[in-house]
Amino acid sequence: xxxxxxxxxxxxxxxxxxxxxxxxxxxxxxxxxxxxxxxxxxxxxxxxxxxxxxxxxxxxxxxxxxxxxxxxxxxxxxxxxxxxxxxxxxxxxxxxxxxxxxxxxxxxxxxxxxxxxxxxxxxxxxxxxxxxxxxxxxxxxxxxxxxxxxxxxxxxxxxxxxxxxxxxxxx
Numbered sequence: 001x002x003x004x005x006x007x008x009x010x011x012x013x014x015x016x017x018x019x020x021x022x023x024x025x026x027x028x029x030x031x032x033x034x035x036x037x038x039x040x041x042x043x044x045x046x047x048x049x050x051x052x053x054x055x056x057x058x059x060x061x062x063x064x065x066x067x068x069x070x071x072x073x074x075x076x077x078x079x080x081x082x083x084x085x086x087x088x089x090x091x092x093x094x095x096x097x098x099x100x101x102x103x104x105x106x107x108x109x110x111x112x113x114x115x116x117x118x119x120x121x122x123x124x125x126x127x128x129x130x131x132x133x134x135x136x137x138x139x140x141x142x143x144x145x146x147x148x149x150x151x152x153x154x155x156x157x158x159x160x161x162x163x164x165x166x167x168x169x170x171x
Contacts, residue, residue, distance in 0.1 A: 055145030055153050063161030066170055070101050071143045076170050077104055104169065105142055106135055111167050118163040125155050 011017060023031070026043070033039040057064060069075040079100040082090040092099035094110050105115070122130040122141070126148070130138065140146040142160050145153045164170065 053145065055148070055157055058154050058157040059161045063164065066164050067143070067157075067161060070104075070164075073101075075101075077101065079103075101143070102135060102139060104167075105163075106138060111163075111169075114163055114166045118159055121159045122156055125152050125159070 030039070030042050033042055056068065059067075066075070069080075070077070073080055077099045078087050078092060079090040079098050081087040090098050090100075092103060092108060092110075094108055096103055096108065099108070104111070108115075119131045126141075130141075133141075137146075141148065141156065145156060148156055
């Protein structure tokens with residue numbers, strides 16, 4: 001099938017142009033599979049997303065929802081709501097110019113005491129001083145459980161969710 005230039009985004013994203021693009025991106029080996037069942041299996045391997053990591057489904061449903069929203073940039077933090085015009089400013093209540101995930105988890109003075117408790121508990125769980133890790137590594141552990149395994153994942157997740165609830169930032 002040949003791809004044509006589409007004049008509107010709506011048409012470009014509609015069924016026929018999308019399936020044409022997907023077909024054109026298949027390799028010849030996959031295109032030549034005759035039994036429909038075999039073809040579907042082969043294609044499904046490429047389009048079915050992997051299961052999310054265990055870290056994404058631990059703890060309470062509300063805690064998971066809040067953590068996922070923070071992870072994907074759709075939380076009620078002012079930096080997120082300002083983008084979609086749900087708040088007048090991206091500033092934090094503490095006066096910082098941007099209330100984003102990094103500020104909320106790592107720097108906001110409004111949550112210093114709770115953050116210290118979180119960092120102390122994670123330090124004990126991972127047996128390393130969590131506070132001295134670079135900000136990117138801390139955020140990666142807090143949001144995604146990066147480099148954690150076994151019971152550490154569950155315990156850190158529950159501690160992160162407890163921090164989120166304790167700050168009372170999200171109602």
